[in-house]
Amino acid sequence: MISTPQLVASACLVLVLLWLRRRSLTHKLPPGPKPLPILGNALQMPTQRGWLTYAEWAKNHGDIVYVHIFGQPLVLLNTLEMANDLLVKRSLIYSDRARMVMAGELAGYAEEMVFSNYGDRLRDMRKLFHRELNSPGLDKYWPLHTDASRNFVRNLWDGSNQIEEHVINFGGSLILEAVYGYHAAPKNDEWIKLSQDVMKSFTSASEPGAWLVDFIPALRYIPKWFPGAGFRIVAEVWRDEHLRFVHDPYFWSKANQDRVTKPNFATTVFDEHAGNPPAKVEECLRWTLTSIWGGGADTTVSTIMSFFLAMGMFPDVQRRGQEEIDRVIGSNRLPEISDREDLPFIEAISREALRWNPVVPMAPPHKLTQDDEYLGYELPAGSLVLVNIWSILHDEKLFPDPFDFKPDRFIDNPVASKAVSAAFGFGRRICPGVQFAETSIFIAIATALATSNISNAVDETGNPMSAVDLKYSSGNISHPPPFRCGVKPRSITAACLLAASVADASEC
Known part of the structure; x- marks a missing residue:
């Protein structure tokens, strides 16, 4: 039988060994800003546009930076090479997700694909996603992409100058269908509005370092009336919104299979199970559909808004894109998705819209599941690994003059073309909807340039926009600052072609 003195001695020995390991590890950790006792780097963590702060830290400490918040280690990666070395080549131990108390547990996003731990459930969702919304099955959705893009551009000519409203409706209606x-209402659709509200909440709830409860999980149990517990009240509102977001469209679709637009993702799976999938399949399907709807609508909106902003600021790029369409397509028809390989400059504009100001400037945190060593540094198990996508896509070695909108950087440049895929994440957590998103962005851009002139990008006070001074919104999903620009038909012929394609002869 072990005596009390032996137990005390053993406990002391364990504490000493842990202290010695921590001390030895500290000398091998990557460099970073000096932490405070207990708090660590909590007071140094940015609350707005963290990617800019992390890029500055990289200049001072190196491209791999280590910080910790109340003992929680964070590893910040600022180059494409590092992200590939760890998240791609060592994906087996870098593919888990962090515990996000605010977003996942309190606001209810834990079951979403983006927050799911790496395991069978996530693999099932990704498998279902890949089967339906990636080649070879993607082309059956081409007519939806094409029709949505033509309706979208035609609506831009209404003279209201509400570009963002139309882009939101385009992204939301395409995903919902x-x-x-x-089939969403042309204006003020309740589910598109719900998706915007939910994605704003998601962006706020999941911003790294924004919520103390993510680093001190016990705070989730403090009473709502307690000073400083307002985050719990906010989380309840977000949770209620999210539950509607998850369940309402799914059960509407299941109950209305006789009148839904086909093809669609839900119907494909319903038909495989005679309209009544088993509980496990239904749970997987419901959360997969939710992840697509939430992720697809808002990210597409941001990229296409960046395109319109860039065209209003860089007229020479717009002119060259229109010249390519005129040369390849002519003036007697509108672009199709099948024209994509023949329109390399339009494809380059699409890639530059993704790179210029990336939709997701910071990749959602990956979690390291075991101790690892990299470049002579020890990376402790449990570390949250954050990739600065903004920094990668503004690396002057890969993308000279990174603040300028230069599609030429992707012409005959496979290195740049491959690097821009960082916008969609890394390794086993890369966005599974890449092909669907790229198709949507391409056809919207091609249709807009074929039929419209975009001009005079100005801010809310009427001043011209500056590429260097642009301040995109903070959060996991970033949007351009408010702006206005003119969007008018290029010609009577273009107006007639577009009007005919949407069964509207008013322009002719």
Whole structure:
């Protein structure tokens, strides 16, 4: 039987060994800003546009930076090479997700694909996603992409100058139709509005370092009336919104299979199970559809808004894109998705819209599941690994003059073309909807340039926009600052072609 003195001695020995390991590890950790006792780097963590702060830290400490918040280690990666070395080549131990108390547990996003731990459930969702919304099955959705893009551009000519409203409706309506078979209202659709509200909440709830409860999980149990517990009240509102977001369109689609738009993702799976999938399949399907709807609508909106902003600021790029369309397509028809390989400059504009100001400037945190060593540094198990996508896509070695909108950087440049895929994440957590998103962005851009002139990008006070001074919104999903620009038909012929394609002869 072990005596009390032996137990005390053993406990002391364990504490000493842990202290010695920590001390030895500290000398091998990557460099970073000096932490405070107990708090670590909590007071140094940025609350707005963290990617800019992390890029500055990289200049001072190196491209791999280590910080910790209340003992929680964070590893910040600022180059494409590092992200590939760890998240791609060592994906087996870098593919888990962090525990996000605010977003995952309190606001209810834990079951979403982006927050799911790496395991069978996530693999099942990704498998279902890949089967339906990546080649070779993607081309069956081409007519939806094409029709949505033409309606979208035609609506831009209404003279209201509400570009963002139309872009939001385009992104939301396309996803809702492809995923649930739901045909959204032309304006003020309740589910598109719900998706915008939910994605704003998601962006706030999941911003790294924004919520103390993510680093001190016990705070989730403090009473709502307690000073400083307002985050719990906010989380309840977000949770209620999210539950509607998850369940309402799914059960509407299931109950209205006789009148949904086809093809759509939900119907494909319903038909495989005679309209009544087993509980496990239904749970996987519901959360997969939710992840597509939430992730696809808002990210597409940001990229296409960046395109319109860039065209209003860089007229020479717009002119060259229109010249390529005129040369390849002519003036007697509108672009199709099948024209994509023949329009390399339009494809380059699409890639530059993704790179210029990336939709997701910081990749959602990966979690390291075991101790690792990299470049002579020890990376402790449990570390949250954050990739600065903004920094990668503004690396002057890969993308000279990174603040300028230069599609030419992707012409005959496979290195740059491959590097821009960082916008969609890394390794086993890369966005599974890459092909669907790229198709949507391409056809919207091609249709807009074929039929419209975009001019005079100005801010809310009427001043011209500056590429260097642009301040995109903070959060996991970043949007351009408010702006206005003119969007008018290029010609009577273009107006007639577009009007005919949407069964509207008013322009002719």
